[in-house]
Amino acid sequence: MTSFALAWRTAQRYRARTMLAIAGVAVIGALLFDMLLLSRGLLLSFADLLDSSGFDLRVVSTEGLAARLPIAGSARLAGDIRQIPDVQHVLMIRIEPATARTADGPSRGISLVGSSDTDEHVWRVLQGTDLRSPAAAGERCPALVTRPLAVALALTPGARLTINARPPGVASALPAVVCRVVGIAEFAFAPTDDLTAVTTLEAFGNAIGNAGPTDADLVLVSSRPDAAPGGILRAIAGLRPDLRVYSNEEVVSQFNRNGFAYFRQISLVLSSLTMVFAFLLVATLLTVSINQRLGEIAALRALGIGRTRIASMLLWESALLVGAGGLLALPLGEALALVLDRILRQMPGIPERMHFFVFEPRAVAIHVTLLGVTALAAAVYPIWLTARLPIAETLRREVLG
Amino acid sequence: MALVEAQDVGRVFPMPAGPVVALRNVSLSVEAGEYVAITGPSGCGKSTLLHLVGCVDTPTSGSLMFDQRSVAHLSEAERGRLRLTRIGFVFQRFFLLPMLSAAENVELPQAEARVPARDRRARTRELLDYVGLADRADHLPSQLSGGEMQRVAIARALANRPALLVADEPTGELDDETGEHIAALFDRVNQHGTAVLVVTHNPLLAARASRRLAMKSGRLVE
Numbered sequence A: 001m002t003s004f005a006l007a008w009r010t011a012q013r014y015r016a017r018t019m020l021a022i023a024g025v026a027v028i029g030a031l032l033f034d035m036l037l038l039s040r041g042l043l044l045s046f047a048d049l050l051d052s053s054g055f056d057l058r059v060v061s062t063e064g065l066a067a068r069l070p071i072a073g074s075a076r077l078a079g080d081i082r083q084i085p086d087v088q089h090v091l092m093i094r095i096e097p098a099t100a101r102t103a104d105g106p107s108r109g110i111s112l113v114g115s116s117d118t119d120e121h122v123w124r125v126l127q128g129t130d131l132r133s134p135a136a137a138g139e140r141c142p143a144l145v146t147r148p149l150a151v152a153l154a155l156t157p158g159a160r161l162t163i164n165a166r167p168p169g170v171a172s173a174l175p176a177v178v179c180r181v182v183g184i185a186e187f188a189f190a191p192t193d194d195l196t197a198v199t200t201l202e203a204f205g206n207a208i209g210n211a212g213p214t215d216a217d218l219v220l221v222s223s224r225p226d227a228a229p230g231g232i233l234r235a236i237a238g239l240r241p242d243l244r245v246y247s248n249e250e251v252v253s254q255f256n257r258n259g260f261a262y263f264r265q266i267s268l269v270l271s272s273l274t275m276v277f278a279f280l281l282v283a284t285l286l287t288v289s290i291n292q293r294l295g296e297i298a299a300l301r302a303l304g305i306g307r308t309r310i311a312s313m314l315l316w317e318s319a320l321l322v323g324a325g326g327l328l329a330l331p332l333g334e335a336l337a338l339v340l341d342r343i344l345r346q347m348p349g350i351p352e353r354m355h356f357f358v359f360e361p362r363a364v365a366i367h368v369t370l371l372g373v374t375a376l377a378a379a380v381y382p383i384w385l386t387a388r389l390p391i392a393e394t395l396r397r398e399v400l401g
Numbered sequence B: 001m002a003l004v005e006a007q008d009v010g011r012v013f014p015m016p017a018g019p020v021v022a023l024r025n026v027s028l029s030v031e032a033g034e035y036v037a038i039t040g041p042s043g044c045g046k047s048t049l050l051h052l053v054g055c056v057d058t059p060t061s062g063s064l065m066f067d068q069r070s071v072a073h074l075s076e077a078e079r080g081r082l083r084l085t086r087i088g089f090v091f092q093r094f095f096l097l098p099m100l101s102a103a104e105n106v107e108l109p110q111a112e113a114r115v116p117a118r119d120r121r122a123r124t125r126e127l128l129d130y131v132g133l134a135d136r137a138d139h140l141p142s143q144l145s146g147g148e149m150q151r152v153a154i155a156r157a158l159a160n161r162p163a164l165l166v167a168d169e170p171t172g173e174l175d176d177e178t179g180e181h182i183a184a185l186f187d188r189v190n191q192h193g194t195a196v197l198v199v200t201h202n203p204l205l206a207a208r209a210s211r212r213l214a215m216k217s218g219r220l221v222e
Helices: A003-013 A015-052 A074-083 A147-152 A201-207 A229-239 A248-257 A261-292 A294-302 A307-344 A361-387 A391-400 B046-053 B076-086 B102-112 B117-130 B146-157 B176-191 B203-207
Strands: A057-060 A087-101 A107-115 A123-128 A142-146 A160-164 A177-187 A196-200 A218-223 A244-247 B002-013 B020-031 B035-039 B061-066 B087-090 B164-168 B195-199 B211-216
Touching: A003 A015, A003 A307, A015 A248, A015 A261, A015 A307, A015 A361, A057 A229, A074 A087, A074 A218, A074 A229, A087 A201, A107 A147, A107 A201, A123 A142, A142 A147, A142 A160, A147 A177, A177 A196, A177 A201, A196 A201, A218 A229, A229 A244, A244 A248, A248 A261, A261 A294, A261 A307, A261 A361, A294 A307, A294 A391, A307 A361, A391 B046, B002 B046, B020 B046, B020 B061, B020 B195, B035 B046, B035 B176, B035 B203, B046 B164, B046 B195, B076 B087, B087 B146, B102 B117, B102 B146, B117 B146, B146 B164, B146 B176, B164 B176, B176 B195, B176 B203
Parallel strands: A107 A196, A142 A177, B035 B195, B035 B211, B087 B164, B164 B195
Antiparallel strands: A057 A218, A057 A244, A087 A107, A087 A160, A087 A218, A123 A177, A142 A196, A160 A177, B002 B020, B002 B061
C-alpha cells in the first residue's frame, strides 16, 4: 500500500471534504488562471496584432509612438528605405483629427488617415472596394470608412463625405474636401467605436491644405520573409539618425512598460491573493481532517508506521485535492475568461482584435507550478502536526475522549 | 531471557498545574513467550507503563531495556523500527484505518517493513484465517462488528511476527461473549510463542495470564 494509495483512499473515504476542497480549489484556481491570462493577455494580443499587420519596423520623428510629429522629407526617406536590400514594402501614414459630415447630416469628429498605399494587412475591406481599385481610380478623394463611422453617418459605398481637416469646434480657414466613400473597412488597430476615414496621401494633403508632397508621421516597413529586420533597422537609423526606428519587439516592450503595467500589477496582486486563499482552504481542510484522525495516526505511529510515510500520505492528499481542483480550474477559468474578455472589450478605445485574456501554454505551466507550490505549502502544517504528535499522550486522550 | 526489562522506571507528566507523577519506580520484566496481565483502577498508570514497554513513550527516570538494548539510547526512527518489527499493538478502540479493507489493514505494517507483495498477501491470508476472518478480508471496518474489528487489529499487530504483543484494554469496547473470544485468541497467540502484555479491567481476561500484576497510584503492588 503506497502513500499515494492511502491518500487516494482517504480522499474517497472523506468524500464530502474532498468534494468541498476540490470545488474550492477549482473556483480559486480558475481565478488564478484568469489572472495569469490577464497578466500577459493584452501584451500577447497586441504583439499578435502588430505581427499580423505584416510590418516589422515603425519609423517616427519623436520618442515613443503615442504622440507623433510629421517626418520632414518622409517621401524621400521612403524612397531611400525601398533601396535597402531585404525591404519588401514601405507604407507612409499621416493621421490628423478632422470633422466629417454628409450633405444633410450632422458632423462628427473623426480621425483622418492619409496612406501612401493600400494594404490589406492594415485594413480589411468589408463592403465596396479598396482605395486603389479601378472603381476608385477616377476619384479625387476616395475614402474608406470604419463601420462605426458608416453607421454614425449612414454611409454606404458611393456616398459623399465632406471632410474638414480640423477637430470639431475649432475654426479653420482650410476649405472642406468632398470625398467619395469607396468602401467600408475594418482596421486592425481601430477600437470598436472608432470613427476613422482613410484616403490617399495626396487627398489627405489637399484636405490639410498642402500644395506639395505631404509628410507622413509614421513610416511602416516590412522585410522579406527570410530577412532579419535588425539589419534594416540599423540601415534606416544610418539614413536618418534624427528619427526613431522601432521594431515590433520594442513597441511591445514599450507598451509593456507603460500601457500594460496596471494589468500586470493587478494580476500579480490578485493571483497572490488567490494563492493565499487556495493555501488557506487546503491547509484548513487538511488540518481539520488530521485533527479528526489523530487517534488513527497515533495508532499507525505506535505500529511503527514511519513519519515519512504519513508525511508523504498527507502530501499526496494535498496534491490530490489541489491537483483535481487545479485541473477543473482550467476549463472553468477559460470559460470565465471568455465572459470577462467580452465585458472588458466593451470598454471604449479597445481595438476590435485586441483581447484581455489570451491562452498560452506558459500560463498553464505557471498555473500548475503555483498550485504545486500551494499544495506543498498547505501540507506543511498538517505534516508538522503529525510529525510532532506525542503518540502515547494522543492514544490516552483518544481513549478518554 | 528478558524480552523487556524495566528498572525503577518513572514517568512524570509536566502539567500547567504542576507535574503529575504517573509511574513511580516500577520494575518489570517480561520474558520471551510470557503472558502478563496488569490490572488496576483507572488512572493508576497501567496504560503509561504499557506505553513505556511498547516503546511509544520514554521514562523520565529509570532504565528500560528491550532485547538487551537501552530504549533511551534509541532514536525516534530506531524506536519506530523496533515497534514495527518486534512489538505488536492492540488498542481498546481498534484504530483500524476506515478506508482500508481488513486485508489492507493487515498488510499495511508489512508494507512499511518492506515485505514483498506476494509474501504480504500470503501472510495476510494466513493471519485473517488465524483470527477466523478469512471470509471478511475485503470488508471495510465499518462493515465489521466490534469483535471482528478487534480480531483484524490483532492480525495487524501480528503481521510482522512480533516478539511482544501489547494490548491496552482490548476487550474494553466489547460485550462479555465477544471479549471471551478475544481472550481465547490472545491465549492462542501466546501459545504460538509470542509474549503478551495486556492491561485490562476485565478479570476474566487477566485470569488467563500466566502472571498477573496489579497497580495502584503508579506502583506495582503485587
